[in-house]
Amino acid sequence: MTRTAVVGAGWAGLAAAVAATEAGQHVTVFEAARTLGGRARTLMLDTPTGPLAVDNGQHILIGAYTATLGLMARLGAPPETVLHALPLALPFANGTGLRTPTWAARWPAPLDALAAIATTPGWGWREKLSLTKASLGWQFGGFHCDPQLTVAQLCVRLPTQVFQDLIEPLCVSALNTAAHQASAQVFLRVLKDALFGAGHGPWNGATLLLPRVPLGQLLPEPAQRWLQARGAQVHTGRRVGTLLASASGWLVDGEPFDRVLLATPPGASARLLEPLAQHFPAAAAWTAQAQALRFEAIATVYALAQRPLPQGAAMLALRHGPGAPAQFVFDKAALGGPKDLLAFVVSASGNDRERLQADVLTQAQALGLGPLNVLQTVVEKRATFACTPQLQRPPSHMGNGLWAVADFVAGPYPATLEGAVRCGLAAGARSD
Numbered sequence: 001m002t003r004t005a006v007v008g009a010g011w012a013g014l015a016a017a018v019a020a021t022e023a024g025q026h027v028t029v030f031e032a033a034r035t036l037g038g039r040a041r042t043l044m045l046d047t048p049t050g051p052l053a054v055d056n057g058q059h060i061l062i063g064a065y066t067a068t069l070g071l072m073a074r075l076g077a078p079p080e081t082v083l084h085a086l087p088l089a090l091p092f093a094n095g096t097g098l099r100t101p102t103w104a105a106r107w108p109a110p111l112d113a114l115a116a117i118a119t120t121p122g123w124g125w126r127e128k129l130s131l132t133k134a135s136l137g138w139q140f141g142g143f144h145c146d147p148q149l150t151v152a153q154l155c156v157r158l159p160t161q162v163f164q165d166l167i168e169p170l171c172v173s174a175l176n177t178a179a180h181q182a183s184a185q186v187f188l189r190v191l192k193d194a195l196f197g198a199g200h201g202p203w204n205g206a207t208l209l210l211p212r213v214p215l216g217q218l219l220p221e222p223a224q225r226w227l228q229a230r231g232a233q234v235h236t237g238r239r240v241g242t243l244l245a246s247a248s249g250w251l252v253d254g255e256p257f258d259r260v261l262l263a264t265p266p267g268a269s270a271r272l273l274e275p276l277a278q279h280f281p282a283a284a285a286w287t288a289q290a291q292a293l294r295f296e297a298i299a300t301v302y303a304l305a306q307r308p309l310p311q312g313a314a315m316l317a318l319r320h321g322p323g324a325p326a327q328f329v330f331d332k333a334a335l336g337g338p339k340d341l342l343a344f345v346v347s348a349s350g351n352d353r354e355r356l357q358a359d360v361l362t363q364a365q366a367l368g369l370g371p372l373n374v375l376q377t378v379v380e381k382r383a384t385f386a387c388t389p390q391l392q393r394p395p396s397h398m399g400n401g402l403w404a405v406a407d408f409v410a411g412p413y414p415a416t417l418e419g420a421v422r423c424g425l426a427a428g429a430r431s432d
């Protein structure tokens with residue numbers, strides 16, 4: 001039986017472990033942390049009323065995440081029960097912003113999106129027409145563009161209001177990279193899958209899916225139970241320190257394996273691969289590409305509010321700019337979470353926690369929520385790679401049974417759960 005080591009139990013590593021187990025391999029998972037899930041995990045907050053399970057950062061899934069949603073279903077976490085589905089919408093507190101009308105919510109894609117554009121409050125015919133024209137142009141072009149373009153360059157002819165109300169928030173939430181730096185080609189691929197691709201089950205590709213339970217319960221914990229029930233070993237608190245080539249395969253901290261799936265962040269993988277570089281050119285090339293990646297942070301400010309969000313919304317887009325860093329706010333109570341808890345999300349954020357927190361509190365005053373009591377600000381400094389034009393991402397397959405599985409390896413998607421899961425499933429199912 002093929003012995004497969006999976007190093008790292010984020011969503012990519014867990015997906016790889018499941019696929020390798022399904023393919024009949026004997027799988028051992030090594031995870032450095034005590035909690036599974038990596039950058040999409042449950043976090044315990046200390047609050048005056050006791051510990052509170054939240055996420056390391058608010059995550060949004062969409063209906064087009066067919067690999068992730070299909071995997072969750074197979075592992076016993078039915079997406080319909082653990083996720084809150086909303087038709088495509090980016091509503092602002094003042095009632096403006098794109099939202100799919102209720103009567104069009106079940107229309108097939110892309111008619112639902114066209115209905116949303118046609119009825120967007122606050123947009124005139126010029127805004128609606130130019131976005132429709134641009135969308136059709138992207139579709140007729142097969143969602144391909146000059147790979148050197150940024151999103152801002154791609155959208156240069158769109159009216160400012162469309163850019164500010166839709167393109168900028170969509171770009172930063174999907175690519176975690178500001179529109180003037182983000183890759184237009186990757187952005188178009190996300191639009192293609194969201195607006196024209198099939199969704200999971202009853203959902204359209206663009207359906208927004210917000211977790212109703214802590215992230216650990218969506219996939220990491222069901223995956224651990226599923227793997228252990230099938231004889232796979234899952235070690236937490238086990239940071240792998242060495243990877244060596246042997247006559248018959250690989251030694252992971254001295255333990256022999258036929259295949260090794262490195263599901264660790266770029267820096268950790270590079271550290272494991274560096275000693276191999278002299279005799280294994282693929283590892284040297286891989287390490288050089290991984291070390292050249294740049295990263296963007298995401299900050300989440302968790303705060304207790306005295307009033308719910310305007311319009312009883314589960315999620316609102318926020319006007320952001322200098323001194324107003326948050327792009328979105330989520331009402332965790334409206335998502336089945338703790339009462340009065342809000343999560344403000346600052347994508348592509350800086351790392352100065354105090355400054356950011358103070359700015360978010362000032363920004364939140366406009367929402368009329370009463371005084372906010374900040375519980376914690378979580379800053380994930382290396383949340384995602386910066387998704388810039390013509391980025392060279394390292395490959396998944398290095399040869400000799402050695403693979404990298406992660407959201408940052410070469411692929412069409414930005415750093416997302418779906419990119420991580422797809423990569424993990426593909427490499428896990430292989431036997432080479």
Ligand SMILES: Cc1cc2nc3c(=O)[nH]c(=O)nc-3n(C[C@H](O)[C@H](O)[C@H](O)COP(=O)(O)OP(=O)(O)OC[C@H]3O[C@@H](n4cnc5c(N)ncnc54)[C@H](O)[C@@H]3O)c2cc1C
Nearest residue numbers: 008010011012032038039057059060240383406407416417
């Ligand atoms: C705040 C935040 C918000 C996000 N929002 C969204 C969103 O809304 N939608 C979306 O699709 N994506 C979102 N993402 C991106 C998404 O979380 C990632 O793309 C995904 O989780 C990456 O998974 P991964 O398995 O590739 O890597 P990771 O999750 O980084 O997993 C790597 C694992 O390797 C472990 N490890 C490291 N070194 C070792 C070692 N030596 N030995 C053993 N284990 C080791 C780590 O502990 C970790 O568990 C967000 C990310 C963040 C941080």
